[in-house]
Amino acid sequence: xxxxxxxxxxxxxxxxxxxxxxxxxxxxxxxxxxGYDVLIVTDGRDAVRAAMFFAPHxxxxxxxxxxxxxxxxxxxxxxxxxxxACRLIAMTGxxxxxxxxxxxxxGFDEHLVKPISLDSLLQALARISAPxxxxxxxxxEQRPNxxxxxxxxxxxxxx
Numbered sequence: 001x002x003x004x005x006x007x008x009x010x011x012x013x014x015x016x017x018x019x020x021x022x023x024x025x026x027x028x029x030x031x032x033x034x035g036y037d038v039l040i041v042t043d044g045r046d047a048v049r050a051a052m053f054f055a056p057h058x059x060x061x062x063x064x065x066x067x068x069x070x071x072x073x074x075x076x077x078x079x080x081x082x083x084x085a086c087r088l089i090a091m092t093g094x095x096x097x098x099x100x101x102x103x104x105x106x107g108f109d110e111h112l113v114k115p116i117s118l119d120s121l122l123q124a125l126a127r128i129s130a131p132x133x134x135x136x137x138x139x140x141e142q143r144p145n146x147x148x149x150x151x152x153x154x155x156x157x158x159x
Contacts, residue, residue: 009035012036012037012057012058012125013036013037013038013054013056013058014036014039014056014125015040015041015047015051015054015058015059015061016028016038016039017040017043017047017061017062017073018040019042019043021042024040025040027060027116031121042065043066044065044066044067044068044069044072044073045068046067047065047073047077048073048076048077048080051077051083052080052083056083057087058089058124059073059086059089060121061073061074061089061108063090063091063092070090070091070092070106071102072106074088074090074107074108075106075107077107087110087125088110089110089112089124090103090108090111091112091114092111092112099111110127
């Protein structure tokens with residue numbers, strides 16, 4: 001198993017855009033255990049809006065989101081200055097090569113097929129450049145739970 005270096009991931013923000021709440025929450029909790037700062041949304045439009053205030057280093061995006069599909073989310077995030085360098089990781093149950101090609105064309109850096117192993121996920125996240133010392137606009141504990149009227153879910157810290 002890949003062991004994430006705690007010093008490397010501290011301060012690394014990961015946006016999870018997944019409409020299956022249990023899956024999103026499970027992934028979020030696992031990533032929290034490894035030290036990532038996680039924000040979860042369940043809709044494509046919310047993913048774009050949340051990314052603008054959360055400024056993620058990486059985004060795990062389901063390709064079949066309601067509102068905007070994952071392909072459109074990736075295209076919009078690549079077009080925004082604030083999120084253009086974010087590492088985009090597609091999550092999908094679609095295994096055909098055409099979906100991986102379409103994901104790349106939309107701006108995704110990686111294409112992971114569900115069910116996603118923890119090793120695959122950590123390997124994809126390990127390719128994120130280490131975050132700079134400049135933090136998000138809000139300290140983790142003070143970041144608002146709403147942005148432009150959308151509800152977001154922060155993965156609970158496991159203690």
